[in-house]
Amino acid sequence: MRREDVFVSPQWLAERLGLANRFGLAERLAQPDVVAVDGSWYLPTMLKDGAPRNGRAEYEAGHIQGAVFFDLDAVSDQASDLPHMMPGPVQFSSAMRRLGIADGHTLVVYDGAGLFSAPRVWWMLKSMGARQVFLLDGGLPGWIEAGLPLSDEPVKRAPSHFSARVDASVIADMDSVARALDNGSASVIDARPTPRFEGSVPEPRPGLRAGHMPGARSMPFTDLIEDGRLKSVAALETLFAEKGIDRAAPIITSCGSGVSAVTLALALQLAGARDVRIYDGSWAQWGGAPDKPVATGPA
Template identity: 40%
Template sequence: MPAVLTCLAQTRSAITVSASACRPPLSAAVSKLSFHVLNGSPATSTSRKHHRATPKSSARLIPQFAPRDLSARRQSSVVQASAMSSTPSLVSASWLKENLRKPGLKVLDGTWYMPGSPNDPVEEFKADRIPGASMFLSDAIADKSSGLPHMLPSPEVFASAVGAMGITNDTHVVVYDRHGVFSAPRVWWTFRVMGHDAVSVLEGGLPAWKAADGELETSPIPEEDFAKLGIDPMLSADGPSPYVATSSADKVRALQQMWDNIEKKSDQVVDARSSGRFYGTAPEPRAGMRGGHIPGSRSVPFDEVLLEGKSGLKSPDKIKEIFSGAGIDLNSGAPIVASCGSGMTACILALALDQIDQPLTAIYDGSWMEWGTNQDVPVVTED
């Protein structure tokens, strides 16, 4: 079975600014996001009053990414890749054991913990890891200009970081996390948005690897290897990199676009937070955030698509049933956009939708960290 299967998109996006004739956009009052206007200066995400106050600007902000298309397919517990399709988005521990040392394969630890957790992913990585693995620290390899966590990095920063890890455009990347399936899907989605189709999530993560008697590396890591192993990622966009990143505009949403969609209803928005947070009956884990949801969005808590203990994803038939039951039309062709607390667990829904042959799901990158703290955008607590 080939260790490397790649399908790279070569299209680069153009950035446009247009006026909205039917409904002007928000005023420039919200924190900056990773989008740019034509002159290359940072664009600000915008806001207006809950009751639709008069806007101060007529420029619409559009993100800087170009489209992607085909999704990967899940075929069995030991996933078989086909030359007729993209690299499978899930691989099993037994598959990884057989292919771990084949040329062209790179393993990444994508572990991330909620703020306030006593766990330190770096220290855990130093203690034990899958042999040859590097780290992908989503909070470090990110656009930090907005103040929001783990926002999608620029293609240049992404290319610098992964290139320093020895990843090229032909590498088959396999991502795991220490939860099972929790934060690795965010890394998977990031690679896909950056034009890298040859990326998979290890189903069941490190717990599954250990249960399969997978080998662990425990040797001390010298400081000079920190960049190569992602502990201190190379974030400079200057200088040559063995990796060239493209980017996909239609797979990232900004606050402006989410606001527009309340009226346009062109996207089907699905929220991965718990039902209690969605309906405003449970407190938000972060201070200063309102409870409730974006008008018109649907609730699919991320744990509903996971097996017990985050050990993997439920069957494709069950995934279809869950999304259809939540009011998502899987046959309409309307884009599906996933949101959550901070853009992390929304990617679990994206991975689940990939198992039922849906196109790569777009993510509202700012998610509830942005929407829920902005007093000028509408929030509802009922369907």
């Protein structure tokens, strides 16, 4: 996987949305099948102006023109008590239809943090069969930094047809994670911050034990990002080498609830890893399962 296969620049998106640009090419390059997708979602501990951030409220206050809001909590398995688990294809297709996202659309996903929840939405869309899905390099902060406009106008696209087909090969469940930890068939890498991995601070979600899966390794997703963008491939390769992560072997990534695990998986794939799965339930599932072992301290 190459970086240009994943990220597009704010200028690239602006031109294809028909917005003004310094080259005067917007009108000619405007492509109605290109759709911006705001996938902003935040942890309760993420603050803005001293208050918890709210993805939908921020979207309504200012978004990329024509962007639709992808609600991670709503577009999830509503039968599960775990946060934003991958929904089934019928529910996903229905949600995309309501958003006006069709099979042939080119989708560009962004979030208000730069690079936090957007990779999860990107991964969900790809895992459900969307063929042309990209991430906006720098996210909404990068768009604003480029001097491009925001809109607070409501967006209502015409319903479209989306044929969801789940690619189960990119998803790991708790049993497969437990087997990998037991027999070493895959490395399990945790993207949570080091204090949460080591169990020195409580989990932000009530009822979860602190610590990590015995045998898992720590690779905080924040170490992969600089100024709201994923670090260079060379820098990522160095980080993974320093951690002793074998990118040629199968890997399962985990985090708190399957969000930053995708950022870690993406970084691994850009650095050459080919067999990477996401533990969808992540620590929200493992840490809440009384029959699963938990370790504390450094790995």
